[in-house]
Amino acid sequence: MPESTAHRRKPTGRRALAAVDRAIAEMRRGAPVIVDDGAAASVVLAAETLEREGMKRLLALGAAGAWLVLTPQRAAALGPPPSGGSVAMLPVGLPTAAEALRQLADPTAESGPFALPTPANTASAPRAAAYAQAAIELAKLARLLPAVVLGMLPPGGDTLELAAAEDILSVSIGEIAGYETLAARSLTQVGEARVPLAGAENARIVAFRPADGGIEHLAIVIGTPSAEEPVLTRLHSACLTGDLLGSLRCDCGDQLQGAIAEIARQGAGLLLYLAQEGRGIGLINKLRAYRLQDRGADTVEANLQLGFDADERIYLPAAEMLRQLGFPAVRLMTNNPAKVAGLARSGITVVERVPHVFPSNRHNEGYLETKATRFGHMF
Numbered sequence: 001m002p003e004s005t006a007h008r009r010k011p012t013g014r015r016a017l018a019a020v021d022r023a024i025a026e027m028r029r030g031a032p033v034i035v036d037d038g039a040a041a042s043v044v045l046a047a048e049t050l051e052r053e054g055m056k057r058l059l060a061l062g063a064a065g066a067w068l069v070l071t072p073q074r075a076a077a078l079g080p081p082p083s084g085g086s087v088a089m090l091p092v093g094l095p096t097a098a099e100a101l102r103q104l105a106d107p108t109a110e111s112g113p114f115a116l117p118t119p120a121n122t123a124s125a126p127r128a129a130a131y132a133q134a135a136i137e138l139a140k141l142a143r144l145l146p147a148v149v150l151g152m153l154p155p156g157g158d159t160l161e162l163a164a165a166e167d168i169l170s171v172s173i174g175e176i177a178g179y180e181t182l183a184a185r186s187l188t189q190v191g192e193a194r195v196p197l198a199g200a201e202n203a204r205i206v207a208f209r210p211a212d213g214g215i216e217h218l219a220i221v222i223g224t225p226s227a228e229e230p231v232l233t234r235l236h237s238a239c240l241t242g243d244l245l246g247s248l249r250c251d252c253g254d255q256l257q258g259a260i261a262e263i264a265r266q267g268a269g270l271l272l273y274l275a276q277e278g279r280g281i282g283l284i285n286k287l288r289a290y291r292l293q294d295r296g297a298d299t300v301e302a303n304l305q306l307g308f309d310a311d312e313r314i315y316l317p318a319a320e321m322l323r324q325l326g327f328p329a330v331r332l333m334t335n336n337p338a339k340v341a342g343l344a345r346s347g348i349t350v351v352e353r354v355p356h357v358f359p360s361n362r363h364n365e366g367y368l369e370t371k372a373t374r375f376g377h378m379f
Contacts, residue, residue: 016175017182017212023171024142032058033138034163034170035131040152041159042131043168046139047105047147050098055149061166063151068092068101069132071146074307077107087132092149105147107305108291128152134173141179143282146307184316186211189324197222199257200264208321215275217317219325222260223268230351232269233330234259235318235339237276240283248363249290258358259333270327272318279303280312298370310374315342322348335377 023033030049035042043061045054047068058066067089070078075088092101103109128150135148153159163170191207197220206219225231236259242252256271263269278286281303289302300310322330322343329349332340333356340350 013182014186014211016178017186017210019169019171019175020138020141020179021212021214022169023138023176026169027139027142027144030054032061032168033135034153034159034168035134035138035150035173035176036159036170037130037173040131040155041157041162041170042128042135042150042152044131044135044138044151045149046142046144047101047149048139048145050101050149052098055096055098058149058151061151061162062154062157064154066092066149066151067128067132068104069136069148069150070105071136071307073304073309074105074107074147077305077307078104085129087129087136089129089132089150101147101149105145105307106288108288130173134176138171138176140281140308140312141176143285145285145288180314181316183210183212183214184314184320187217187317187320187324190216195220197260199261202264203260206325208317208324217275217321218273219321220260220271220273221325222263222271225268225270225327227326227328230329230331230349231327232263232266232333232354233322233327234263234269234271234333234356235274235315235343236271237274237279237313239277241286248361250367251358251360254358255356259356262333262356270322270325270330272321274313274318276313279310280314281306281308298374299367300370300374311338313342315339316346319343319346319348337376 026033027046028049030046030051032043032045032054035044043058043063045058055066070088070090072085072088131152132148132150135150136146139148140146159170187208187210189206190209192204194204197203200222203220203222206221207216208219209216236256239250239252241247242250243256246253259271263271277283278289281289285306285308288306289299292302292305293299297305303310322328329351330343331352331354332343332350333354334340335356340353343350
């Protein structure tokens with residue numbers, strides 16, 4: 001790769017955020033994306049949106065071959081556990097049906113008579129594995145299934161010239177790796193209004209948006225909390241099914257309304273409403289997880305079968321919101337020790353964990369039991 005190309009890619013600031021945001025949009029609509037590191041490059045397609053024409057285009061760009069890249073969790077659900085490594089790489093070719101690859105990526109799909117390809121030895125192709133890991137992370141950021149088809153491009157070419165000529169977006173490994181941290185640190189207050197709530201009439205909502213224009217997080221400020229003492233705070237991950245539709249499969253709606261009522265009862269505090277549906281895997285993948293739970297998996301097993309970690313959330317956005325609002329220390333309303341640890345790692349002092357428990361129902365008893373036994377929630 002010419003030296004000039006490497007110098008043109010700097011994974012910093014708003015341009016880096018915009019590059020990843022655009023790549024996310026391309027993956028979601030089934031278009032190829034180039035992932036590079038300034039020395040070599042790969043072209044990737046999301047398995048979830050894969051079509052035959054995409055496979056043909058990938059190989060036409062000069063890729064010598066292609067791999068279906070899965071997380072170790074998804075690969076283990078399909079067959080024998082992979083032999084280590086951050087990704088499982090399964091060689092595929094054009095004769096492999098796109099439908100087959102989509103179904104290998106999605107445990108909720110109707111399975112066909114498709115054989116699992118023999119895993120490649122990622123130790124013998126460490127550079128390909130590095131691009132594959134970045135591509136998987138990009139698919140997760142897109143809230144798609146964490147599975148991609150990847151081909152390494154021939155060495156020595158100018159990646160940016162190729163991207164321009166083929167009308168393909170290019171993003172670097174460094175830009176992908178730094179995206180969540182940069183997005184959290186770039187949060188800016190973009191709107192605020194008084195919004196009387198049922199049970200907490202003295203409330204206002206402050207909206208925070210990342211610099212790439214991505215989805216907003218909200219802070220619900222109840223009363224007039226003092227920055228001179230730890231503020232009563234609830235971190236609440238968005239849950240459309242529980243918060244809006246009243247789903248009985250989880251306790252999210254109860255926790256949301258209960259937190260608002262309790263903060264109002266104590267006089268003042270914050271509820272941070274974070275855009276991280278389904279423990280960070282997104283609404284569609286949460287619905288897929290529900291289907292797997294209906295087949296007998298618990299909430300942890302379902303996420304792993306989809307290829308995700310049990311919990312994909314990060315707490316940097318919450319910490320940044322608290323800092324901007326002027327609250328360096330909190331009394332945290334949670335049963336989840338990971339939230340306490342996550343905020344502490346992000347520089348917020350948690351002086352007290354305030355229990356936040358609600359009665360179960362016949363639909364969520366198993367879910368709450370899994371929270372206690374698998375996640376260590378303290379009920």
